[in-house]
Amino acid sequence: MSVPFTDLAAQQHEVDEEVMPRLRAALASGAFIGGPEVEAFEREYAAYAGSDHCVGMGNGTDALEGALRAIGVGPGAEVILPANTFIATAEAVVRAGATPVLVDVDERTLLIDPAAVEAAAGPLTRAVIAVHLYGQLAPVELLTPIARRFGAVVVEDAAQSHGARRLGGVSGSLGRIAATSFYPGKNLGAAGDGGAVTTDDPELARRVRMIGSHGSERKYEHEVLGFNSRLDAVQAIVLSAKLKRLEDWNARRRAVASVYDALLHDLEDVVLPVTAEGNEHVWHLYVVRVPDRERVAADLAAAGISTGIHYPVPLHRSPALAGSLMRVSDCPVTDAAASEILSLPVFPHMTAHQIVLVVEALRMAFGRPLGADSLDRARALEGTGRP
Numbered sequence: 001m002s003v004p005f006t007d008l009a010a011q012q013h014e015v016d017e018e019v020m021p022r023l024r025a026a027l028a029s030g031a032f033i034g035g036p037e038v039e040a041f042e043r044e045y046a047a048y049a050g051s052d053h054c055v056g057m058g059n060g061t062d063a064l065e066g067a068l069r070a071i072g073v074g075p076g077a078e079v080i081l082p083a084n085t086f087i088a089t090a091e092a093v094v095r096a097g098a099t100p101v102l103v104d105v106d107e108r109t110l111l112i113d114p115a116a117v118e119a120a121a122g123p124l125t126r127a128v129i130a131v132h133l134y135g136q137l138a139p140v141e142l143l144t145p146i147a148r149r150f151g152a153v154v155v156e157d158a159a160q161s162h163g164a165r166r167l168g169g170v171s172g173s174l175g176r177i178a179a180t181s182f183y184p185g186k187n188l189g190a191a192g193d194g195g196a197v198t199t200d201d202p203e204l205a206r207r208v209r210m211i212g213s214h215g216s217e218r219k220y221e222h223e224v225l226g227f228n229s230r231l232d233a234v235q236a237i238v239l240s241a242k243l244k245r246l247e248d249w250n251a252r253r254r255a256v257a258s259v260y261d262a263l264l265h266d267l268e269d270v271v272l273p274v275t276a277e278g279n280e281h282v283w284h285l286y287v288v289r290v291p292d293r294e295r296v297a298a299d300l301a302a303a304g305i306s307t308g309i310h311y312p313v314p315l316h317r318s319p320a321l322a323g324s325l326m327r328v329s330d331c332p333v334t335d336a337a338a339s340e341i342l343s344l345p346v347f348p349h350m351t352a353h354q355i356v357l358v359v360e361a362l363r364m365a366f367g368r369p370l371g372a373d374s375l376d377r378a379r380a381l382e383g384t385g386r387p
């Protein structure tokens with residue numbers, strides 16, 4: 001038996017009954033881009049993310065570029081972001097015409113390190129991107145005063161953190177403006193590409209919507225040069241149905257993570273992920289650190305376990321960015337992590353049996369098999385009544 005990295009078919013199955021009639025009605029109505037379903041989802045997601053406004057976009061990268069441009073980031077500006085993130089975070093900065101400034105991450109959480117931000121900030125800094133990586137929130141409350149001192153603001157990259165909370169605040173409501181992705185594999189995923197910007201500021205929301213609609217609010221009146229990036233009704237319907245289950249699905253991800261924690265913590269060679277104090281993690285990814293990572297990943301693959309690496313090449317070593325204007329601080333933590341990190345499968349519909357298969361395979365890779373009662377222990381530990 002094999003264990004996939006995620007199971008999107010199971011998610012769709014759970015929402016099928018709600019989605020299909022709404023899809024049929026939307027397709028019959030001809031409201032494909034924008035329209036009542038998109039407007040309804042924007043209201044639902046704004047409420048969920050604790051923000052006054054939500055603007056649906058075509059994907060997360062466009063959402064981030066739109067958010068950056070809306071706050072005035074452009075040529076001549078510097079934007080600080082962690083070197084350990086998906087390349088899209090930097091793409092959005094470069095596409096907005098600004099200069100990415102790459103800084104290192106915290107050793108325990110692998111999230112952007114406020115001390116590194118402080119050291120890298122300067123008079124050209126316009127924004128600091130708090131990337132909420134792997135499903136937990138970066139310390140926005142520490143980043144905001146640093147940014148403010150330099151006349152900059154915090155922009156959240158909330159692509160991996162739908163529903164995550166920190167010190168009472170929810171992902172997407174903590175910075176001046178936030179961008180998220182609804183790529184199918186995210187905690188809240190569409191049936192294709194999708195994204196959104198959330199903010200409390202009506203003028204920023206207006207600007208993002210205008211930028212993502214060819215720089216125009218009224219047909220053929222183009223205020224600025226924008227681009228085309230809008231959420232469509234099909235995605236809005238799927239997202240609306242899945243949003244109702246997101247809290248439950250995030251709780252199921254947390255249960256998987258707690259079983260991994262309990263059944264792996266005695267392996268001295270495996271560094272388990274750390275949840276920062278004050279954070280409620282939503283486990284988009286469960287990222288361990290192991291020595292001899294390629295061998296361990298191969299052992300897991302041979303046992304039928306899918307894994308991932310998020311991310312194998314730090315941004316300052318990416319050939320795609322080599323030609324871009326960029327400022328890079330020393331990133332020893334990011335560099336060391338890149339060769340050790342390994343993402344284990346974690347998804348809401350994972351069975352107890354699948355969790356144990358992953359644990360068993362990882363333990364076997366270090367010659368430390370599990371006890372015979374492991375499946376019963378896993379079922380007792382995770383407490384959701386999984387098969």
Ligand SMILES: Cc1ncc(COP(=O)(O)O)c(C=O)c1O
Pocket residue numbers: 059060061062085086088089131157159160180181182183193194195
């Ligand atoms: C941290 C991060 N930022 C930005 C993005 C970009 O989102 P999208 O793929 O929807 O453009 C992603 C996901 O792909 C991501 O993981």
